[in-house]
Structure formats: C-alpha cells, structure tokens
Amino acid sequence: MVICRMFWKLQEEKGEILEGKVDWKGRAARKGVHGGFRSSLLVLGLFGFDSFATTSLAVSLVTYFIGVMHFDIARASNEVTNFMGTSYILSVFLSYIADTVMGRYKIALMSAIIEFLGLVLLTVQAHLPSLKPPGCILFSPTCEKIVGGNAVLMYTALYLIAVGMAGVKAGVPSHGADQFDENDPEEVLSMSSFFNWILLSACVGAAFSVTFVVWIQDKSGFDWGYGVCTIGILLGVIVFVAGVPRYRIHVIGGASPLTEIIQVYVASIRNRKLQVPTNPEELYEISQDKESAVDVEFMPHRDMYRFLDKAAIRTTTQDEDPNGWKLCTVTQVEKAKTILAMIPIFGSAIIMSTCLAQLQTFSIQQGVTMDRHIGSFKIPSASLIIIPLLFLLIIVPIYDRLIVPILRKFTGHSTGITHLQRVGVGLVLSCISMTVAAVVEVQRKKAAERNGMIDAIPELQQIPMSAFWLSFQFFIFGIADMFTFVGLLEFFHSEAPKELKSVATSFLWLSMGLGYFVSSILVDLVNLATKGNTKSGGWLNGNNLNRNHLNLFYLLLAVLSFFNLLNYLFWARSYRYRTQKSVGL
Numbered sequence: 001m002v003i004c005r006m007f008w009k010l011q012e013e014k015g016e017i018l019e020g021k022v023d024w025k026g027r028a029a030r031k032g033v034h035g036g037f038r039s040s041l042l043v044l045g046l047f048g049f050d051s052f053a054t055t056s057l058a059v060s061l062v063t064y065f066i067g068v069m070h071f072d073i074a075r076a077s078n079e080v081t082n083f084m085g086t087s088y089i090l091s092v093f094l095s096y097i098a099d100t101v102m103g104r105y106k107i108a109l110m111s112a113i114i115e116f117l118g119l120v121l122l123t124v125q126a127h128l129p130s131l132k133p134p135g136c137i138l139f140s141p142t143c144e145k146i147v148g149g150n151a152v153l154m155y156t157a158l159y160l161i162a163v164g165m166a167g168v169k170a171g172v173p174s175h176g177a178d179q180f181d182e183n184d185p186e187e188v189l190s191m192s193s194f195f196n197w198i199l200l201s202a203c204v205g206a207a208f209s210v211t212f213v214v215w216i217q218d219k220s221g222f223d224w225g226y227g228v229c230t231i232g233i234l235l236g237v238i239v240f241v242a243g244v245p246r247y248r249i250h251v252i253g254g255a256s257p258l259t260e261i262i263q264v265y266v267a268s269i270r271n272r273k274l275q276v277p278t279n280p281e282e283l284y285e286i287s288q289d290k291e292s293a294v295d296v297e298f299m300p301h302r303d304m305y306r307f308l309d310k311a312a313i314r315t316t317t318q319d320e321d322p323n324g325w326k327l328c329t330v331t332q333v334e335k336a337k338t339i340l341a342m343i344p345i346f347g348s349a350i351i352m353s354t355c356l357a358q359l360q361t362f363s364i365q366q367g368v369t370m371d372r373h374i375g376s377f378k379i380p381s382a383s384l385i386i387i388p389l390l391f392l393l394i395i396v397p398i399y400d401r402l403i404v405p406i407l408r409k410f411t412g413h414s415t416g417i418t419h420l421q422r423v424g425v426g427l428v429l430s431c432i433s434m435t436v437a438a439v440v441e442v443q444r445k446k447a448a449e450r451n452g453m454i455d456a457i458p459e460l461q462q463i464p465m466s467a468f469w470l471s472f473q474f475f476i477f478g479i480a481d482m483f484t485f486v487g488l489l490e491f492f493h494s495e496a497p498k499e500l501k502s503v504a505t506s507f508l509w510l511s512m513g514l515g516y517f518v519s520s521i522l523v524d525l526v527n528l529a530t531k532g533n534t535k536s537g538g539w540l541n542g543n544n545l546n547r548n549h550l551n552l553f554y555l556l557l558a559v560l561s562f563f564n565l566l567n568y569l570f571w572a573r574s575y576r577y578r579t580q581k582s583v584g585l
Contacts, residue, residue: 016030016031016032017029017030017031018030018031018034018035018181018248020250020251020498021034021035021178021248021249021250021251022248022249022251023245023246023247023248023249024244024245024247024249029248029249031181031184033246034179034246034247034248035178035179035180035181035246035247035248036179036180036187036190037179037180037190037193037194038246039179039243039246039247039248040176040179040180040190040194040197042239042240042242042243042246043108043172043175043176043179043240043243043247044172044176044194044197044198044201045201045236045239045240046108046112046168046172046236046237046239046240047168047172047173047176047198047201047202047205047236048201048202048204048205048236049205049232049233049235049236049239050112050115050165050168050172050205050233050236051201051202051203051204051205051206051209052205052206052208052209052213052229052232052233052236053115053119053205053209053229053230053232053233053236054115054161054165054209054229055205055206055209055210055385056209056210056213056214056217056225056229057161057226057229058080058084058360059210059214059360059364059385060214060217060222060225061076061079061080061083062076062077062080062360062361062364062365063364063368063381064126064222065079065080068126068132068133068222069132069133069145069146069154070133070136070143070144070145070146071145072542072543073365073540073542073543073545074523074524074527074540074541077361077362077520077523078520078523078524080360080361081357081361081516081517081519081520082516082517082520083158083159083161083162084162084357084360084512084513084516085512085513085514085515085516085517085520086159086162086513087161087162087163087165087166087169087509087513088166088169088509088510088511088512088513088514088516089166089509089510089513089514089517090162090163090166090167090513091165091166091167091169091170091506091509091510091513092170092503092506092507092509092510093166094107094111094163094166094167094170094171094506095170095171095174095502095503095505095506096258096502096503097170098167098170098171098174098502099174099252099257099499099500099501099502099503100252100256100257100258100499101252103249103250103252104170104171104174104175104178104249104250104501104502105171105175105244105247105249106171107167107170107171107502108167108168108170108171108172108175108240109171109237109240109241110167111163111164111165111166111167111168111170111171112164112167112168112233112236112237112240113164113237114160114163114164114167115160115161115163115164115165115167115168115233116164116230116233116234116237117160117164118156118157118158118159118160118161118162118163118164119157119161119226119229119230119233120230121153121156121157121160122154122157122158122161122226123223123226123227123229123230125150125153125154125157126221126222126223126226127221127223127227131150131153132146132150133145133146133150164233166509169506169509170502170506170509171502172198173195173198173489173493173502173505174250174493174501174502174505175247175249175250176194176198177191177194177195177493177501178247178248178249178250178501179194179247179248180194188414189414192404192414192415192490193400195486195489195490195493196396196399196400196404196486197396197400198486198489199392199396199481199482199485199486200392200393200396200397200400203389203392203393203396204393205232206385206389207386207389207390207393209229209232210383210385210386210389211383211386212228213225213228213229214380214383215380215383216228217380218380250498250501257335257497257499257500257503258500258503260324260328260332260335261332261335261336261339263311263324263325263328263332264308264311264328264332264333264335264336265308265311265336266311266325267310267311267312267324267325267326267327267328268307268308268309268310268311270325270326271310271311271313271326272307272310274310274313274315276306276309276310276313277313280301280309280330283301283309283312283313283314283330283333284312284313284314284327284328284329284330285298285312285329285330285331286329297331297497297498298331299330299331299334299335299338299497299578300330300334300578301330301333301334302334302337302576302578303576304337304341304574304576305337305340305341308333308336308337308340309333311327311328311332311333311336312327312328312329312330312332312333313327314327334578335497335500338495338496338497338578339496339497339500339504341575341576342492342495342496342504342507344567344568344571345420345423345488345491345568345571345572345575346488346492346507346508346510346511347511347567348423348427348564348567348568348571349423349484349488349508349511349512349515350511350514350515350518350564351430351515351518351557351560351561351564352426352427352430352480352484352511352515352561352564353511353512353513353514353515353516353518353519354515354516354518354519354522354557354560355430355433355434355477355515355557355561356477356481356512356515357515357516357519358434358437358519358553358554358557359385359473359474359477360385361519362540362545362550362553363384363437363470363473363474364381364384364385365381365545366441366444366467366470366545366550367381367384367467367470368381369444369448369462369463369545369546370444370462370463370465370466370467370469370470371462371463371464371465371466371467372384372462372467379467381467384467384470384471384474385474387468387470387471387474387475387478388471388474388475388477388478388479388481389478391475391478391479392478392479392481392482395479395482396482399482403416404416415490418577419487419488419490419491419494419495420487420491420572420575421487422483422484422486422487423483423484423487423488423491423568423572424565424568424569424572425480425483425484425487426479426480426481426482426483426484426485426487427480427484427561427564427565427568428480428565429476429477429479429480429483430477430480430484430561431558431561431562431565432476433473433476433477433480434473434554434555434557434558434561435554435555435558436472436473436476437473437554438551438552438554438555438558439551440469440470440472440473441550441551441554442551443465443469444463444465444469445546445551447463447464447465448463448546451463451464453546454544454546454547455544455546455547463546485508488507488508488511489505489508492504492505492507492508493505495577495578523540523553526538526539526540526553526556527539527540527541530549539552539553540553
C-alpha cells in the first residue's frame with residue numbers, strides 16, 4: 001500500500017498539468033494520472049447501466065399500462081411518449097445546472113440516485129396488488145383504471161425516473177468528453193471514438209434489457225423485471241463512483257455563459273443603427289497576450305449572422321471597461337452565433353425522434369399480433385427491438401475501428417465524414433425506414449384478412465406471419481440512429497463553447513423529447529382528422545390494430561421525414577464550422 005501511494009505521488013508530480021481541469025479534491029488534474037480513455041470507460045459504465053435500467057421501461061410500459069393499469073392502446077402509447085419526452089426535455093435544465101452550478105459528474109451521480117429511488121417505487125407498486133387496479137378481462141367495460149393515491153404513486157415513480165434519466169444524459173456525455181484534452185491530437189481522436197462508444201454502451205445495456213429483463217418480466221412478472229432494473233442502476237452508480245479519484249473535472253467559474261449570450265442579443269439591438277465594419281479586425285476583442293493560469297477560449301470571426309456583429313462595434317464614447325450589455329467581444333458574439341446556428345440543426349432531429357417513438361410503441365404492438373416463434377421458443381414482443389441492437393453492436397465497432405480510419409485517409413477529417421454529413425445520412429435512412437414500415441404493415445393486415453383474423457385477440461391468437469418482418473424497419477432505423485445519434489452528439493459538443501458543453505449536448509435529448517411529444521400530439525390529431533372517414537373512428541383509434549390504418553400513419557411520417565430532410569439540407573449547407581484557440585490570460 002505504501003509503495004502504491006509513493007508511485008501515484010510520483011506520477012502526480014511528473015504528470016503535465018491540465019488547464020481548466022481539476023481532480024475530485026480540487027487539485028490541478030495531470031495528464032497520465034487523471035482522465036484518458038480508461039477513466040471514460042467508467043463513465044460509460046453508468047450510461048450503459050442506465051440504458052439497461054430504462055430501455056425495458058421504454059418497450060414494456062405500453063404493455064404494463066394496457067395489461068395492468070387497463071389503459072387503451074392510444075392512451076398507453078401517449079403515456080409512454082409523455083414520460084420519455086419529459087425526461088429528454090428536463091435534460092436541458094439539468095445540463096445548465098451541470099455547467100454552471102453543480103458540475104457535470106455531480107449532476108450525473110445525483111440523478112442516478114434519484115432514478116434508483118423511482119425504480120424502487122415502481123417495483124413496489126408492480127409487486128403489491130393493493131397498489132394496482134383489480135384484475136379483469138382485458139378491454140372489458142368493467143375494467144377499473146388506476147385512480148387516486150395509487151395513480152399518484154405511479155406518476156411519482158415514473159417522473160422520478162424521468163428526472164434521473166435526464167440528469168444522467170445531461171452529465172455523462174460531457175463529463176466523459178472532459179476526460180480528453182481537446183488540444184492534444186491523439187486525445188481528440190480518442191474523444192471521437194468515445195462518442196461512438198457512448199452509443200455502443202447504450203446498445204449493450206439495451207440488448208441485455210430487452211432480452212434478459214423482458215424475459216424475466218414475461219416469466220415472473222413486471223415486479224421482478226423492474227427489480228432487476230433497480231439493481232442495474234445501483235451497479236451503475238457503484239461503477240461510476242469507482243472512477244471519481246481519477247476523473248478530470250471541468251472547473252466551473254466566471255460569468256454565467258447564458259448571461260453572456262443574452263448580452264450579445266441586447267447589445268446588437270442597442271447598436272442596430274450602427275454600420276458593421278467591412279474588416280472584422282475592427283470589432284472589439286480583449287487582448288490575447290496576457291499571461292495567467294486561466295485557460296481562455298478565443299473564437300475567430302465567422303461570416304454568418306452578421307447582425308449579431310453589431311454587438312461588438314466599439315464607439316468612441318465607450319471607456320476602457322465597457323458595459324457588457326452595450327459592447328461584447330467577438331468571442332462572445334461567436335458563441336451566440338454558434339448556439340443560434342445549432343437551433344435549426346436541433347429542430348431537424350425532432351421528426352426523426354417522432355419516428356423513433358413509433359418503433360417503441362406501435363411497432364411493439366404490431367409484434368404482439370404476429371407469430372414470434374423461433375422453433376418452440378416464443379420471443380416476447382418487447383424483445384423484438386433486440387434486432388436493431390444486435391446490428392448496432394456489430395456495426396458500431398466496425399464503423400469506429402475500420403470505416404472511420406479509411407474515410408479519414410480520403411477526407412482528412414478526424415471523424416471520417418463531418419458531423420453534419422453523418423446526421424444527413426441518418427435522416428435519409430429514417431425516411432426509408434418509415435416507408436418500409438408502411439409496406440410491412442400493409443402485408444400484416446392482408447395476412448389477417450386472408451386468415452379471417454381481423455377481430456383476433458392478440459394475446460390468444462397470432463396472425464400466421466413472422467414478426468421478423470418487422471426487422472427490416474428496425475434494422476434500417478437502427479443504422480439511421482447510429483449516424484444521427486452520434487453525429488448530433490459530437491456536433492453539439494465540439495461546436496459548443498466550453499462553458500456550455502452539457503447544455504449543447506442536451507439539444508440532442510431535447511430534440512428526442514420534443515419528438516416524443518410531437519408523436520403524442522400527432523396521434524391525437526390524426527385520430528381527430530380521420531374520425532369521420534374510418535369505421536374505427538380514426539386511423540389509430542381503439543384497441544384493434546387490425547382494423548386501424550397504421551400503414552397510412554407510417555406513410556405520413558415518411559412524407560414528413562422527407563420534407564424534414566430538405567429543411568435540414570438547407571441549414572446544414574449554410575453552417576460554418578468554428579475554429580478556436582486557447583491561450584493563457
């Protein structure tokens with residue numbers, strides 16, 4: 001033990017000091033001692049266990065709400081999308097807290113503990129009959145839905161989990177990226193791989209969740225399944241805490257980054273009558289030659305959103321210490337430009353998240369009606385999502401270790417192709433996935449008609465059509481998710497000001513959250529618009545999927561995805577990537 005302490009002390013003395021990063025005791029972090037890929041793996045551990053704990057919720061809550069809480073299909077679907085959407089949207093608020101108040105690793109740890117408490121409550125409710133509605137024949141008019149104190153308990157558990165999920169997503173990606181030095185070319189490459197491994201860790205956790213956990217739920221009940229999820233997130237906390245002594249922790253300090261961005265808009269409005277100089281060097285910037293231990297980020301001028309440049313026009317009446325609400329630096333203006341330019345890119349991801357919501361809700365219900373046998377073994381419908389996960393588990397390492405290095409040789413880009421090109425590929429595949437889903441649904445309904453099973457009860461009689469036909473839409477969308485998920489995450493992180501890394505990466509989660517809410521709204525609007533044109537009272541109304549028109553809904557999403565792609569291409573083509581340099585100040 002004494003020898004180990006002497007070794008680490010020697011390493012700490014030799015390691016290169018990293019500006020702007022400290023260890024958990026507040027001492028300067030040192031390269032070779034703190035951070036690096038090994039430390040990031042422990043951060044990924046929490047993300048993987050979080051995925052393990054929550055993925056089964058995403059795919060099984062619809063069944064839980066229908067079979068245990070006695071909701072109809074549309075309400076069950078909306079409850080799930082509302083729960084997931086709230087979680088993603090909360091990540092923005094918690095990201096800001098992480099960047100400005102608590103720190104990224106603290107918010108991740110605290111949120112994981114909150115998620116654990118929510119899962120405990122959900123497990124208890126799923127186990128005790130007194131906390132659930134009494135059993136009945138499914139969809140019978142006499143079925144009682146959950147009400148009163150039991151409903152309060154259910155929503156309390158769900159939204160504690162939502163808060164926990166939000167905080168983990170807010171803190172983990174940016175804290176993991178903090179383990180790398182953006183000024184070191186080798187560590188930049190490792191950081192790029194880290195974002196691919198975020199998706200891989202999520203897929204590993206999800207794969208175990210939709211097989212092992214779903215199998216337990218299918219055989220032993222929801223209480224056992226949720227209990228395993230509770231143990232999973234607890235293990236994630238333990239793994240994450242194990243790495244605390246070796247983490248590089250981002251230093252919080254200085255003026256509020258959000259305030260500085262707001263100042264740019266206020267100052268540009270105040271200076272709206274001023275003429276922007278043709279030479280950007282005439283705009284105001286503080287000296288870059290001062291010496292200090294503080295690492296300061298300087299951003300060069302970019303020729304976009306020129307109206308914001310007016311915030312950096314210095315007049316002869318301003319003193320040496322200008323008012324930040326009247327005059328801002330070029331760096332401040334460029335930070336505001338970056339956040340503003342990210343908004344259309346973030347908005348373009350919303351429709352794709354709406355499509356993702358269908359794969360976790362309606363596609364699972366499709367699987368319930370179909371033949372899920374492999375020989376004598378019957379796959380739980382919630383486990384069908386393992387198909388895209390298995391493909392991702394194979395493709396992500398191949399893409400990261402084989403395809404990216406090959407592309408890098410041709411493009412000279414550290415990530416093979418640019419972040420926005422990667423997102424664009426994902427959006428194209430998303431559109432194709434919804435088209436394929438519509439075709440498969442048409443075939444499923446024809447199979448039901450041929451076999452006289454339009455009114456078949458899914459739990460008792462399945463259509464003689466293999467559920468593996470759904471693998472086409474799952475597979476294509478899984479690949480789309482690989483491109484878009486990682487592309488957006490790395491884009492937001494790499495382009496954001498260093499004070500707002502967590503907030504910027506939370507744009508991904510916000511787009512997913514809004515996508516889930518758009519899904520709920522779209523389902524209701526489609527039912528309302530088609531109420532008088534269908535026997536079922538709407539394309540997606542009622543509990544009989546065989547009488548609904550899910551194929552038309554999928555086709556609608558494909559059309560929306562196509563127009564969303566055109567919108568994305570417009571904004572992506574006009575985006576100007578930023579460059580930066582850090583100097584002592």
